[in-house]
Amino acid sequence: DTEVTQTPKHLVMGMTNKKSLKCEQHMGHRAMYWYKQKAKKPPELMFVYSYEKLSINESVPSRFSPECPNSSLLNLHLHALQPEDSALYLCASSQGNTIYFGEGSWLTVV
Amino acid sequence: SQQGEEDPQALSIQEGENATMNCSYKTSINNLQWYRQNSGRGLVHLILIRSNEREKHSGRLRVTLDTSKKSSSLLITASRAADTASYFCATEGSGTYKYIFGTGTRLKVLA
Numbered sequence: 001d002t003e004v005t006q007t008p009k010h011l012v013m014g015m016t017n018k019k020s021l022k023c024e025q026h027m028g029h030r031a032m033y034w035y036k037q038k039a040k041k042p043p044e045l046m047f048v049y050s051y052e053k054l055s056i057n058e059s060v061p062s063r064f065s066p067e068c069p070n071s072s073l074l075n076l077h078l079h080a081l082q083p084e085d086s087a088l089y090l091c092a093s094s095q096g097n098t099i100y101f102g103e104g105s106w107l108t109v110v
Numbered sequence: 111s112q113q114g115e116e117d118p119q120a121l122s123i124q125e126g127e128n129a130t131m132n133c134s135y136k137t138s139i140n141n142l143q144w145y146r147q148n149s150g151r152g153l154v155h156l157i158l159i160r161s162n163e164r165e166k167h168s169g170r171l172r173v174t175l176d177t178s179k180k181s182s183s184l185l186i187t188a189s190r191a192a193d194t195a196s197y198f199c200a201t202e203g204s205g206t207y208k209y210i211f212g213t214g215t216r217l218k219v220l221a
Binding site: 004031033042045048050055056088090092094097098099101103104106 | 150213214
């Protein structure tokens with residue numbers, strides 16, 4: 001099973017809302033990632049968890065808060081977002097050098 | 111920024127033709143990978159080439175790597191309409207898990 005599952009597929013939220021994006025993998029991968037992708041742009045690295053510990057934070061604003069409850073789950077908590085945060089949020093995991101991506105969560109901030 | 115540059119940004123070819131896209135990067139690498147993304151979907155790993163390799167093949171894909179020029183190319187032979195997608199190279203700083211993607215090439219294959 002080489003699958004990374006992301007929910008929800010689409011999310012519309014107001015600037016005062018609190019919501020979460022969820023990601024799950026059952027491949028036993030020990031590294032998990034959040035990427036943000038705007039239209040016609042490459043994915044931009046946000047966070048990396050290695051063995052359930054946050055190892056990379058690419059200077060992401062605190063309105064994005066990652067959480068890794070266990071080795072299979074990765075959450076991205078969203079609070080007080082701005083319209084410019086609207087994007088495709090991609091979760092990924094890796095074993096060795098290959099990254100496996102989920103299908104992404106489309107986020108629209110209104 | 112560590113981000114790689116890809117060219118061309120966009121490429122439109124006829125079915126059956128070959129497509130070549132190039133990637134340049136800035137820092138030393140352990141390996142370079144190519145990924146494909148269909149519109150609005152997740153990325154799919156295509157092929158990895160290690161820093162001590164110069165060329166690698168996988169089906170209709172051929173990847174080259176020139177570490178002296180910090181560049182790589184992806185060749186798709188005998189293209190099909192289903193190859194229409196965006197293609198990204200990705201590099202990682204040594205063992206850091208910090209995978210950085212190039213700017214991407216949008217390929218359109220016309221039937």
